[in-house]
Amino acid sequence: MSEPEKLEGKSRKNSVIPFIPASESLPEITLKAVILGFSLSALLAGANAYLGLKVGMTVSASIPAAVISMALLRLFRQHNILENNIVQTAASAGEALSAGVIFTLPALIMLQYWTKFEFLPTLAISAAGGILGVLFTIPLRRALIVEAKLQFPEGVATAEVLKAGERGGEGARLIGMAGLAGAFLKLCQTGFKLVAGSAGGSVTVGGALFGIGSDLGVALLGVGFIVGLNIAVLVFAGGAISWFIGIPLFTVFADPAQIAAITNGAQGYAAAEEIWSAQIRYMGVGAMAAGGLYALISLWGPVRDGLRSSRDALAQMKMGGSDSIPRTERDTPIHFVIIGTLAMAVPILIVFMSVIDQDALMISDGRFAAMLAFSVVFALVAGFIFSAVAGYMAGLVGSSNNPISGVTIATILTISLILLAFLGSQTDFVVDTTKATAAAATAIMVGAVVACAAALAGDNLQDLKAGQLLGATPVKQQIMQMVGVVAAAIVIAPVLQLLFTAYGMGDVFPRAGMDASEALKAPQATLMSSVAKGVFTRNLPWGMIWTGVAIAIGIILLDKNLEARKSTFRAPVLAVAVGIYLPLELSVPIFAGGMIAFAVSRTVKARWSDGEKRKTEQNNATTRGLLFASGLITGEALVGILLAIPFAASQSTDVLALAPQGFETIADILGIIGFSLFCVWLYKVAKGKQTL
Numbered sequence: 001m002s003e004p005e006k007l008e009g010k011s012r013k014n015s016v017i018p019f020i021p022a023s024e025s026l027p028e029i030t031l032k033a034v035i036l037g038f039s040l041s042a043l044l045a046g047a048n049a050y051l052g053l054k055v056g057m058t059v060s061a062s063i064p065a066a067v068i069s070m071a072l073l074r075l076f077r078q079h080n081i082l083e084n085n086i087v088q089t090a091a092s093a094g095e096a097l098s099a100g101v102i103f104t105l106p107a108l109i110m111l112q113y114w115t116k117f118e119f120l121p122t123l124a125i126s127a128a129g130g131i132l133g134v135l136f137t138i139p140l141r142r143a144l145i146v147e148a149k150l151q152f153p154e155g156v157a158t159a160e161v162l163k164a165g166e167r168g169g170e171g172a173r174l175i176g177m178a179g180l181a182g183a184f185l186k187l188c189q190t191g192f193k194l195v196a197g198s199a200g201g202s203v204t205v206g207g208a209l210f211g212i213g214s215d216l217g218v219a220l221l222g223v224g225f226i227v228g229l230n231i232a233v234l235v236f237a238g239g240a241i242s243w244f245i246g247i248p249l250f251t252v253f254a255d256p257a258q259i260a261a262i263t264n265g266a267q268g269y270a271a272a273e274e275i276w277s278a279q280i281r282y283m284g285v286g287a288m289a290a291g292g293l294y295a296l297i298s299l300w301g302p303v304r305d306g307l308r309s310s311r312d313a314l315a316q317m318k319m320g321g322s323d324s325i326p327r328t329e330r331d332t333p334i335h336f337v338i339i340g341t342l343a344m345a346v347p348i349l350i351v352f353m354s355v356i357d358q359d360a361l362m363i364s365d366g367r368f369a370a371m372l373a374f375s376v377v378f379a380l381v382a383g384f385i386f387s388a389v390a391g392y393m394a395g396l397v398g399s400s401n402n403p404i405s406g407v408t409i410a411t412i413l414t415i416s417l418i419l420l421a422f423l424g425s426q427t428d429f430v431v432d433t434t435k436a437t438a439a440a441a442t443a444i445m446v447g448a449v450v451a452c453a454a455a456l457a458g459d460n461l462q463d464l465k466a467g468q469l470l471g472a473t474p475v476k477q478q479i480m481q482m483v484g485v486v487a488a489a490i491v492i493a494p495v496l497q498l499l500f501t502a503y504g505m506g507d508v509f510p511r512a513g514m515d516a517s518e519a520l521k522a523p524q525a526t527l528m529s530s531v532a533k534g535v536f537t538r539n540l541p542w543g544m545i546w547t548g549v550a551i552a553i554g555i556i557l558l559d560k561n562l563e564a565r566k567s568t569f570r571a572p573v574l575a576v577a578v579g580i581y582l583p584l585e586l587s588v589p590i591f592a593g594g595m596i597a598f599a600v601s602r603t604v605k606a607r608w609s610d611g612e613k614r615k616t617e618q619n620n621a622t623t624r625g626l627l628f629a630s631g632l633i634t635g636e637a638l639v640g641i642l643l644a645i646p647f648a649a650s651q652s653t654d655v656l657a658l659a660p661q662g663f664e665t666i667a668d669i670l671g672i673i674g675f676s677l678f679c680v681w682l683y684k685v686a687k688g689k690q691t692l
Contacts, residue, residue: 018471022326037090045094045488047637056523061095064630070165071172093484096459100452106525122493129452130485136387155465178631196671208248211272214588216671219636222629224593232594238579239587284581286548291573292406360438379449387457394458412447416535429536440532502644625686
């Protein structure tokens with residue numbers, strides 16, 4: 001049997017019955033779909049940029065984008081489900097691209113290599129990296145979606161939401177209601193200062209410092225519900241490793257002079273935060289690097305099989321022509337993929353040439369040219385490898401749990417070590433920190449391309465899975481993914497600059513006297529800058545990093561044991577690693593959201609004895625909770641961006657403050673009460689009996 005015949009047999013064996021059959025052709029890319037997709041992508045890019053900079057996590061926007069697009073398309077007389085799918089395909093690209101950008105490019109601010117977000121370099125890197133992510137996964141679509149037995153949870157859920165929308169439902173109302181409520185709470189917290197946005201405290205036992213705190217915003221509550229109990233528990237476990245084991249042990253066994261230098265007079269919970277920032281979070285670096293390497297090794301087989309399947313599909317098309325491929329199996333032709341990949345290398349090279357400072361590095365023209373060429377090639381090769389990994393992981397655990405941070409840290413650590421070997425013979429980076437900063441910025445730029453590509457790869461395949469179930473045309477979805485990338489790339493730099501001007505990022509502020517408690521933590525970007533510069537200045541806390549590697553190995557072995565026992569609870573190492581390097585106060589509300597999701601599932605399960613009815617009601621409850629949680633995230637994030645406008649204009653985060661002096665205790669109480677009420681509300685909405 002020939003390879004094409006084998007492929008055709010596999011496709012029939014693993015085929016699904018789409019909602020719209022391949023024989024029926026409906027309008028997909030229409031003018032209103034392009035306008036809506038472009039606009040929603042820009043909007044969701046901004047919202048998720050705020051969320052990611054604040055908490056270090058983003059969630060898939062496919063489902064909220066689908067619900068919003070359904071509501072908007074109903075305003076038109078003519079629309080269909082495939083047109084709706086095209087809109088959400090473009091819109092979800094905005095969330096994905098913002099994740100790749102905010103995990104990396106703010107590191108240039110942390111390094112003080114940039115004093116502001118440069119528009120054209122940010123636009124070019126994000127657009128080129130995002131388009132590469134779409135292109136790299138086109139050859140893998142058939143293997144990962146058609147043949148592999150992967151779940152693609154958000155893709156399946158998006159398809160179900162769109163099908164339900166054809167039958168009517170109240171999804172848009174849930175998102176709108178939650179969005180308004182979440183927006184009002186955020187306004188009271190960050191704008192009016194009447195409600196506390198976080199609460200924390202500490203206790204010292206036998207010289208060991210224990211800190212505990214929680215963010216009181218509802219966006220993280222929504223994140224926890226969406227990722228579910230398993231991931232929420234692991235993220236919290238990572239935080240517990242840092243805050244309940246790492247910090248107490250460090251305060252007991254470290255040199256008191258070193259502790260005093262780190263804390264710089266801070267006491268209690270603030271001292272715990274300083275110790276975590278300077279030392280303990282680097283365990284997360286080691287865990288992320290080890291987890292990223294493990295993901296790459298373990299997924300090599302599926303990636304290899306995917307490439308072989310793509311080769312077989314191309315052979316079939318050459319033998320029978322494009323008409324031999326059903327409408328629902330038509331991808332962007334492979335020669336366009338190759339041409340597009342080479343074309344994207346041009347803006348990447350131009351940006352590298354303009355941003356990387358040859359004078360600061362003080363290297364010859366020949367060595368500079370060689371470094372640029374190697375950096376571009378490395379970005380393309382690593383981008384393809386990690387896009388394949390991200391695509392497979394999206395099918396395995398979903399886009400919201402995709403290890404973008406892990407693959408980016410692995411990329412930056414690798415390119416930094418290579419550049420150190422390449423440039424170290426001419427430069428002593430330990431002595432000249434200006435050169436170290438320029439070299440670290442080079443590694444960050446390469447990492448940004450890879451991060452954007454990997455983020456879009458997972459999102460593209462998730463949307464293509466939804467398209468497969470609905471009967472969409474893959475090539476049209478791939479085109480609209482690129483449209484969404486361009487829309488998000490245009491707005492991301494102005495949004496980042498607005499947020500930086502209003503709040504500050506990490507420990508860098510655009511002006512003196514800003515409120516450090518309002519700063520966007522940007523945990524990934526802060527970590528990327530520390531790792532990149534630390535390699536060149538040789539001051540990384542390698543003891544902490546290797547401890548993180550050991551923790552990761554232990555978690556990998558635990559997960560293997562759980563897999564062998566066929567446990568429904570799994571322990572993906574990167575979820576724990578995220579918790580290690582996130583502030584504990586961010587892990588607590590995520591854990592609360594996961595617990596609510598678990599409680600809803602148990603309640604609904606106990607309500608129905610019939611197996612099929614129970615499954616249907618559990619799916620309905622999950623969808624209700626997911627939409628409500630998405631509304632909470634979107635409402636808080638959009639208000640965070642809108643508040644940045646008066647904050648930036650007045651150069652103060654207190655311009656809207658209404659709280660009188662000495663109101664802090666009452667604000668703390670109101671914050672805890674408000675957060676608790678939202679927990680109860682989310683639970684009641686999710687377990688309700690409405691059918692979506």
